[in-house]
Amino acid sequence: MLRLAVATNATTYERMQSPLETRGIDAEYIETTERAVALSRGPDAYHVSGEAGTTDPFDVGFVFPPRLAEGGVAAGLLDIPWVNDREAILRSRHKGETLARLSKHGVPTPETVVVSNPANEGTLIEAFQHFDGPVVIKPNNTTRGIGVAKAEDLDSFLGICDYLDLVHDYRATGDCSFLLQEFLPGARDYRVMLIEGEVVGAVERRLPTDALESGQWKHNVHRGANATGVTLPKKLQELATEAAAALDIPWLGVDLLVSENRAVVNETNARPTIDSATKYEDGFWDRVAELIHSRK
Numbered sequence: 088m089l090r091l092a093v094a095t096n097a098t099t100y101e102r103m104q105s106p107l108e109t110r111g112i113d114a115e116y117i118e119t120t121e122r123a124v125a126l127s128r129g130p131d132a133y134h135v136s137g138e139a140g141t142t143d144p145f146d147v148g149f150v151f152p153p154r155l156a157e158g159g160v161a162a163g164l165l166d167i168p169w170v171n172d173r174e175a176i177l178r179s180r181h182k183g184e185t186l187a188r189l190s191k192h193g194v195p196t197p198e199t200v201v202v203s204n205p206a207n208e209g210t211l212i213e214a215f216q217h218f219d220g221p222v223v224i225k226p227n228n229t230t231r232g233i234g235v236a237k238a239e240d241l242d243s244f245l246g247i248c249d250y251l252d253l254v255h256d257y258r259a260t261g262d263c264s265f266l267l268q269e270f271l272p273g274a275r276d277y278r279v280m281l282i283e284g285e286v287v288g289a290v291e292r293r294l295p296t297d298a299l300e301s302g303q304w305k306h307n308v309h310r311g312a313n314a315t316g317v318t319l320p321k322k323l324q325e326l327a328t329e330a331a332a333a334l335d336i337p338w339l340g341v342d343l344l345v346s347e348n349r350a351v352v353n354e355t356n357a358r359p360t361i362d363s364a365t366k367y368e369d370g371f372w373d374r375v376a377e378l379i380h381s382r383k
Contacts, residue, residue, distance in 0.1 A: 088113045091379060092133070092145040092165060094152035099361040103149075103375070106364075110376035115145070119152040119161045130164050147382045150338065150358050151176045168382045171357050175336045179357035181227050182266055185334065186352075192333035195326070195351045197344065198269040201227070204251060214267055215244050221270040224251075237270060271351075274344040276312075279319065279327035280359060280367065281339045282374045286324045288367030290314040316366035326350055337378060 089112045093100045096116045104114050117133040124132050130144060148169040152158030155173065162173070169175075179185055183201040190196055200214045215222060215238075224247050226234040238244035251265055279289045292312040294303055319327075327341040330352045340359030344351050364371065 089147065089380065089383060090115060090143060090145045092117045092148040092161075092167065094119050094148070094150065094158065094161065095358075097360075102361045102363075106372040107376060107379070110372065112376055112379055114149070117145075117152075117161060117165075119157045120154055124157075124160055124164075126160075126164070130166075132164060133161060147379055149379070153358065170378060170382055171336060171338050175334075176357050178334050179336060179339070179355045182225060182354060183227050183264060185355050186266075189330055189333050189352055189355075192329070194329050194333055195349070197271065197351050197353060200267040201264055202267065203264045204248075206248075208245070211245060211248055212241065215241055218267065218269055223266075223268040223270050225266040225268065227264045227266060271344050271346050271349070274346040276353075277317070277319065277323065277343040277345065278314070278359070279324070279341045279343060280362075281327060281331045281341060282378050283337050284328055284331045285374075286319070286327055286368075287371050287374055288362075289317050289319045289324075289327075290362060290366050291317045314362060314366070316362075323350060326352065330355060 091107065091112050091114045093114050093116050100114065100116055107114050145165050145167050148165065148167050150171045151169050151173045152161055158173065178188065186196045186199050198218065200217050202211070202214055221237055221239045222244060224236045224238060236247050238247055276292045277289055278292060280287050292314050294312050323343060323345065326343060330341045331339050334355060336357050340356040341352060342354040344353045
C-alpha cells in the first residue's frame, strides 16, 4: 500500500479514504496545526493524532498543509513529494497574483484593481472610479466568501476601506492588500474540478430563491448555496483548462462566472474540497489515484 499524508481532517479526507484504499492507497491524516512538534522525533511526529502507529514512511503528500510555516516543518521532516506542493499553493493562494498570472496568459478574468493598504483617499477614489457600477471588495487571501462585500456608492466603499484599515493596522496582519472587482449581476457560478489540466467534474452553485429575494448574492456553499452537478459546455471546459494550464497546478478547482455575454475565471483553489461522487465524471477516483501514484 502507498501511504498518503493528508494535512486536513475534513470532508475531503473522509470521502477519499475508502475509494483510495481499494486502489492501493492508505490515506492517513497528519496533524500540522494547533499542536507541538518535537523535531527530534523526525517523521514519527506525524503519526495519527500522536497514537502509536506504523513506522513505515509516507510516500506522498496530498496537498501542502494550509499554514505554510507549519507545513514547512512537516515537509522538512517527512521529505516527500506533494500532489500540490508549496509553489502550487502559492500560485493560487493570493487572488491578485492568481488573476495577474491568468491575465498574462490571456485567460479572461473580471475587471480587477488590487489595492495595497494603506492607500490614501485619492488612490481609493481613483480605484473606485475605475468601475461603472457597484464594486465587489475582496480580501486578497480568504476563502468561503469571508470578508467579501459589495459597495454601491463611493461613501459605502470608503467606509469599508476604513474597516480594512483597522484590520490591516494590526501588526500581525501579513497581507495588507485587497481587491476591487466589477460586479456581474445575475452571473451563473460554476466550480470546475481538474486533474492534470483535464476537467473531471463541475457543479453549479446557486442560492435558493428566498435567499436571492432577501438580497443575498454570494454563491458560496458555506453561505447557503446549493451545488448541483452539471455537464459544462465545451467552451466553459476549455476556459477552465486554460486556467489550469496557466497556473500549472495538478489538482485544481476553477471558479467561473458566466453572464449572458461573458465567461470569466473569478478565482481558483489549489485546496478544493472533494464533493459527493455523483458530481464527478465516471472514473474520477481512478484519476485521483493515478495522480497520487504518479508523484511517488
